[in-house]
Amino acid sequence: MKPSYLRISEQLDQYIKDGIFKKGEKLPSEIEMASNFGVSRETFRSAVKVLEREGKLFVKHGAGTFVVNPLPNIENNIETLQSITDMIQSAGLKEGEKRESISLEPCNQEWADKLCLSEGTPVIVNKRTRMAEDVPVVVSINIIPEQFVGEEFIQQEELGSLFQYFEEQRGIYISRTDVELNVPLHTDRNCQKLLVYPETTVLMLKQLHYDILNEPLMYSMDYFRTDVFTFTMRRARG
Amino acid sequence: MKPSYLRISEQLDQYIKDGIFKKGEKLPSEIEMASNFGVSRETFRSAVKVLEREGKLFVKHGAGTFVVNPLPNIENNIETLQSITDMIQSAGLKEGEKRESISLEPCNQEWADKLCLSEGTPVIVNKRTRMAEDVPVVVSINIIPEQFVGEEFIQQEELGSLFQYFEEQRGIYISRTDVELNVPLHTDRNCQKLLVYPETTVLMLKQLHYDILNEPLMYSMDYFRTDVFTFTMRRARG
DNA sequence: CAGTGGTCTAGACCACCGC
């Protein structure tokens, strides 16, 4: 049984979609609406908060609650964390991979900082080319502290989603990622594999993945072909 | 007078920073904590929700509320919308601008789609080079429907922040922006002005700005030097 | 099963807006 406030927020959303509540219009007061829905005012307010967070209602203290113009859904919202495997598959493409190399290397200053290790600590460096319909679309380099992976990690030829690997094989859930957007030079070695067309450009994400307790787990550098992937997001004023 | 739930969330945050509540530790139950703080359970829960949203606490139904590893603050979080003027100034640099061109042009398919106009409707196209310490760091192109700006817009040589212009001169508050990340080819004309060093690369944001009621107001294409600006963000699992 | 967080209520008072 879904809680009331969710049912009400969905119904309000539908009313907006159906034009029963029109853009710019002020909703009746919370007390009145709560009474209409047969719930307490706090419960109705919870429903409003859901839609306010989604940018569908605008609440102004002392003035009222207003319907705003519905925004389009954003596809490929980069703010929602998903694995590269999911990104390729949700575009309806056949996902594949080729391991370029895997090695145990002393970590450099940058990796050490991010992963909270001391410089020089051995880490696993896993480099793969990810394919969509047998064409290379992503080059990804993962840096992982030794203790987080097992023997099978090094031996397996095809790893697939590391998110899935960590969850199913190691019981670790990746919940959050800090990202730095980068644009590599087109002379960057890791770009070369992706520059199959002269008009192709590449976006690189440096990503630090955390588990549920915000422990840094893996650092990645992922090179994406921008002619294959579209990255969008929504910004809001502080 | 700050509301209790905010005071409590700040105090909890401080306790975490001070190590009084340690990473991974389970907090006492909500009833107990609420009683400790001398507030009702709902009020204490509001405080917890603030920190949960900030990724500082992890709440698990039926199990408890846990302190997680504090994450570093993210600088230059791209998710927080700010004007280019602000971005330059908050880096402690002297901001300047040079208008390259301003014209009234029939809008193309892409602009028309975004701004909800018909193709061919005249729009103002404003192209500027933005400077930091007298060096070009951003090229920005703004596409604005005629009715949103006044005569002074076209005549003024230095516009400064358009966010500020809209707010102060036109009473319009830009509250939200949809962004598409792009990497232009280094042969792109708008890049050329920015490629002062051979290792410089450029990130381009196509941005559709909305007012408080989510009405599309302005479409922009902003070219940023990645050696000057760092863009970071935080992603979370759906 | 006991203990935890999730939802919900009816009512109260406060802070803010616009007339």
Add this chain to the structure above:
DNA sequence: CGGTGGTCTAGACCACTGC
């Protein structure tokens, strides 16, 4: 000033977790 949303309470019952 009246009407709106913002906060807060004390208590109730439900849903989930882990032993």
